[in-house]
Amino acid sequence: MALTLDFSAVLERWPSFLDGALLTLELAGIATVVGGALGGVAAIGRRSRHAALRRLCEVYVEAIRNTPLLVQIFLVYFGLASLGFKFSAVTVAALALTINVGAYTTEIVRAGLDAIPRGQIEAAEGLALSRAQIYRHVVLLPAIERVYPALTSQFVLLMLASSVTSQISAEELTAVANYIQSDTYRAFETYIVVALVYVALSFLMRAGFWTLGLVLFPRRRRLGTPL
Amino acid sequence: MNGSLNANHLLFLGQGALWTVGLSLIALIGGGAVGFLVALCRVSGVRAVRVASSAYVQLIQGTPLLVIMFLTFFGLPPLGFSVSPLAAAGASLTIYVGAYLGEIWRGAIQSVPRPQWEAAEGLALSRTQRMAKVILPQAVRIATPPTVGFMVQIVKNTSLASVVGFVELARAGQIINNSLFEPFLIYAIVAVVYFALCFPLSRLSQRLERRGARGRTTLMPA
Numbered sequence: 001m002a003l004t005l006d007f008s009a010v011l012e013r014w015p016s017f018l019d020g021a022l023l024t025l026e027l028a029g030i031a032t033v034v035g036g037a038l039g040g041v042a043a044i045g046r047r048s049r050h051a052a053l054r055r056l057c058e059v060y061v062e063a064i065r066n067t068p069l070l071v072q073i074f075l076v077y078f079g080l081a082s083l084g085f086k087f088s089a090v091t092v093a094a095l096a097l098t099i100n101v102g103a104y105t106t107e108i109v110r111a112g113l114d115a116i117p118r119g120q121i122e123a124a125e126g127l128a129l130s131r132a133q134i135y136r137h138v139v140l141l142p143a144i145e146r147v148y149p150a151l152t153s154q155f156v157l158l159m160l161a162s163s164v165t166s167q168i169s170a171e172e173l174t175a176v177a178n179y180i181q182s183d184t185y186r187a188f189e190t191y192i193v194v195a196l197v198y199v200a201l202s203f204l205m206r207a208g209f210w211t212l213g214l215v216l217f218p219r220r221r222r223l224g225t226p227l
Numbered sequence: 228m229n230g231s232l233n234a235n236h237l238l239f240l241g242q243g244a245l246w247t248v249g250l251s252l253i254a255l256i257g258g259g260a261v262g263f264l265v266a267l268c269r270v271s272g273v274r275a276v277r278v279a280s281s282a283y284v285q286l287i288q289g290t291p292l293l294v295i296m297f298l299t300f301f302g303l304p305p306l307g308f309s310v311s312p313l314a315a316a317g318a319s320l321t322i323y324v325g326a327y328l329g330e331i332w333r334g335a336i337q338s339v340p341r342p343q344w345e346a347a348e349g350l351a352l353s354r355t356q357r358m359a360k361v362i363l364p365q366a367v368r369i370a371t372p373p374t375v376g377f378m379v380q381i382v383k384n385t386s387l388a389s390v391v392g393f394v395e396l397a398r399a400g401q402i403i404n405n406s407l408f409e410p411f412l413i414y415a416i417v418a419v420v421y422f423a424l425c426f427p428l429s430r431l432s433q434r435l436e437r438r439g440a441r442g443r444t445t446l447m448p449a
Contacts, residue, residue: 066379066425067418068386070397075418078410163291167390174293181301188302191294199289 009184010193020176021197023090027172028159028205031097035158036151038098039105040140046110057106064103069164072096077168093165093172101158108150112143145217152209156202163198173197232412236403243399244420250385250395253317255378258324265329270336272354280329287326293387295319300391316388324381331377335370336362372439376432379425386421396420 045057064072073096080087087095116139124138144151166175173194181190214221268280287295300315310318339362347361389398400417404410 062426062429063422066383066429067421068383068397070386070389071400071414071418071421074400074410075414078404078414082411160289160291163293164387166293174291174297177294177297181297185305187305188298191298191302195286195290195294195298198291198294199286202289 005189006186007189007193010180010186010189013180013184016176016180017173017193017197020171020173021201023170023172024159024162024201027090027094027097027162027165027170028155030094031101031158031162032155035098035101036105036155038102040109040144042102042106043109043113046106047113061103061106064100065107069096069100069161070167072100073165073168089165089168089170092168093162093170097158097162097165100161101154104154104158105151108147108154109143111150112147113139115146116143141217145220148209148213148217152206152213155209156205159201159205160198232403232407232409236407239403240396240399240416240420243394243396244424246393246395247382247385247397247421247424250313250316250320250388250393251378251382254320254324254381254385257317257321258328258381261321261325262328262332265325266332266336267358269329269333284326284330287323288330292319292323292384293390295323296387296391312388312391312393315391316385316393320381320384320388323384324377327377327380328374331373332366332370335366335373338369339365368439372432372435375428375435379428379432382424382428383421 042057042060045053046061048054048057073093076096076099077089077092080092120138120142121134124134129137162172163174165172166178169175177190177194181187184190265280265284268276269284271277271280296315296319299319300310300312303310303315343361343365344357347357352360385395386397388395389401392398394402396417400413404413407413
């Protein structure tokens with residue numbers, strides 16, 4: 001059989017692809033912001049003086065990092081339903097992705113916090129900075145600046161992983177593709193197009209994070225060197 | 228019609244878990260072979276080879292594994308290739324893992340200290356000898372902890388083979404759930420089994436990393 005590719009039937013559906021891509025970006029955006037904040041808090045928790053809090057954060061991180069996202073999504077989706085909570089698939093998807101990326105963020109930010117030399121904090125104390133000032137200017141921001149590249153790759157991976165939420169029929173890009181391919185019988189063309197859209201979205205996100213990095217970390221902009 | 232969880236169900240889950248391990252090994256071996264090739268191409272002296280391998284990595288790392296799975300399983304049959312779920316899952320994971328391991332190993336090769344390359348060149352070793360006898364043995368030591376860490380990702384990613392109907396652990400859980408309707412219990416068991424597979428690997432990777440860090444501080448030239 002001769003190979004015949006016909007993209008026209010698939011490309012005709014571009015408004016659906018656009019909707020799907022927007023929902024994908026939306027899911028990734030929510031999970032990045034909320035999960036990022038969650039991870040930051042949990043990273044501080046992992047270095048707490050209270051052993052129970054440290055332990056709790058560790059259990060969260062290890063439980064999430066050692067089980068597949070697909071199973072986490074099923075657990076949240078069906079678990080909430082069996083407890084009597086009714087949420088839309090998109091809400092559950094955003095929740096599961098947030099919990100998931102929070103754990104990875106915790107580990108990355110913790111590595112950054114661990115890399116802050118003790119002497120820096122002592123120097124800041126010597127300059128009579130308040131505790132809040134020290135945490136902000138000497139500990140947290142430099143730690144995040146140091147791990148910023150790792151953090152942003154994790155967020156891009158999260159955007160790609162959001163494709164898994166198609167399995168609970170959240171209508172993001174992959175779910176849209178599944179629908180279009182079953183409608184047009186052009187499975188190969190559909191998934192090729194979707195793969196390219198994902199590649200484009202990852203480039204877009206990387207470029208966005210790179211620009212954001214210049215805004216967030218003026219030191220990097222001035223000197224042009226990573227910390 | 229709702230039964231309760233019995234030994235047969237657990238046995239079915241156990242079988243699924245074995246397939247998860249099997250598929251992980253296929254992905255590790257296949258992806259390892261591809262990744263090794265990609266790593267060598269990425270540091271090749273020929274520009275075209277470097278560009279081509281880099282494009283491969285960029286493309287795969289910008290695409291979700293799920294879409295690659297769908298592309299091989301649903302995309303190839305209309306073009307006249309028939310693919311079994313195992314073949315589709317194995318091929319997709321190989322392609323995917325190859326790109327990531329290739330990047331990890333390229334990093335390892337490039338982080339072998341520069342003087343080692345120069346010294347090997349000074350001893351008049353050929354490019355192949357230099358790679359095989361000087362650089363790779365050291366790169367393997369650097370690459371071991373992140374590779375073990377990535378094996379955790381491989382095990383977790385095999386769960387996506389369930390979407391093409393391959394009966395591994397996640398799919399086995401889905402099938403049992405379809406007859407018992409006890410999603411919370413069943414997916415919790417499935418999650419625990421994944422955890423039991425992944426956690427030892429995570430710990431091993433951390434331990435290797437700490438040991439490697441200690442070893443390297445004494446090895447590093449001033």
